[in-house]
Amino acid sequence: MDTAWNWRAIFWFSAAFDGTVFALVLFLLPETRRTIVGNLSIVPKNWLSRAPVLVLLKKRLVNDKSTLMPKTSGNFNPFTSLILLKNFEVPLTLFPCSLVFSTWSIATVTLSTSFVQDYGYSTLKVGLCFFAPGVASMIGTLSSGKLLDKVYRRMKKNYLNKNEALPSEGNGTPAVPFNILKARLGYYPVPALSVAGFSLMFGWCISEHVNIAPILIAVFMMSVSTMFPMSSVNTLLVDLYPEMSGSAAALNNLFRCGMSAIFMSCLSKMNSKMTIGGTYSFMAGVDVAGIFLILFLIHNSTSFLIKRREKRLKQGLPV
Incomplete structure (x- = not known):
């Protein structure tokens, strides 16, 4: 057009x-x-x-x-989503995921500007190049959902099979709750590392003005890999806070879009100071650093879930 x-x-x-x-x-x-x-x-x-x-x-x-479900009473509060941030597992999951999403977001911007300025492509050719991340996003979204369901069913089945052998509390509740954090975030490091690795490939290939083939392969793999953390974190927040599922999803969107906006506003200065290759090396580094936050959360997941269950039972909320 x-x-x-x-x-x-x-x-x-x-x-x-x-x-x-x-x-x-x-x-x-x-x-x-x-x-x-x-x-x-x-x-x-x-x-x-x-x-x-x-x-x-x-x-x-x-x-x-x-x-009919009973109508819930309460006043509209546009800041309800932010209340979730007081629970430490929320920022610990949102922050790393937002970094991965930001890496992918600025890569799509770099793809269009570099192909026009450095490769002399027309708008039509640049548009055709975007078939790679577009198709990859669809593949990543569908496959991540399937994987999430498969991992959840397998872990839930194993938990139920072992549940009879686990010690229970006085009210019959298992002493060890189902580890929803591990079920949703257990494979997070793999796609996050993929985004980090292919962002290095993407940045330095553009910086060295190589053939577009490896660049499109890199952005394709980045797009596929980014959809996995996005799906897992969003699903986890809804699992943890089913009574505030809309607020949880909104907070996820606020974090990832806000983080992307920050990096996009700094992109030109980052490229001028560090070169495009240096920019994506930096983004790869922060993505890897974010993985350690997820690993810390998974490592302490059992004690966290026990405390969370006690707190929600006192508040009369579903666990």
Whole structure:
């Protein structure tokens, strides 16, 4: 679009595409909040919640009010997400993951600017090069979810099999809780090391103006590897705080996007002072340093989970 028309065409197309998606969501996605529609068998009272697609769901609308969840009381607080930071495991997981995401984010910026300035590529050619990280992100997202489920099921099965032999507390609760931290973060060092290694390859290949093949391979592998920490940390926070799942996900987005913004704002100065190769050597170093925070958390996970369970039981929260 930029090549055939001008840069404004990109935004005209985006506006039309976003408007189409919005219309599809408005008409085809029904209300799913259980305090309003239960298990999607109740017609919402408010007409704003009645999507036209309900016409096709008449057989499901049996008005089963027993499936309604009670409405939670409380005032809206935009800073609820930040409350989670008082729990030390939250920043210990968010900080390393945000560093990995920042490395990947600035790599995509460097990819576009370097291919234009140093390699003389047109906008169209640069766009084609972005198929590598785009496809890799999809592969990483799908495969990381599958791996998370597989590891969780295996560890949960082993835990349940051993649970009978474990000593229990007076109320029948196992003395040793299921290690959700290890289940979600146990393989974190592998993709984080992959991001660090391929960021070195990416930075120095661009710095030395080599053929684009190893550069695209590096950014592809970085993209695949970055999706694993993102999925694991987000899933872990929701597992730990199911009553604040939205806030946990929002805090994860705030951390990773905020960290990326900081590094992007410093990227040009980093490149001028350290060269592109030096910049990505530095990012590889901080990514590796972040792994030690995750390893520290996993090493102390059992004692942490026991204390966490006691605290939540006193507060009447699910464990």
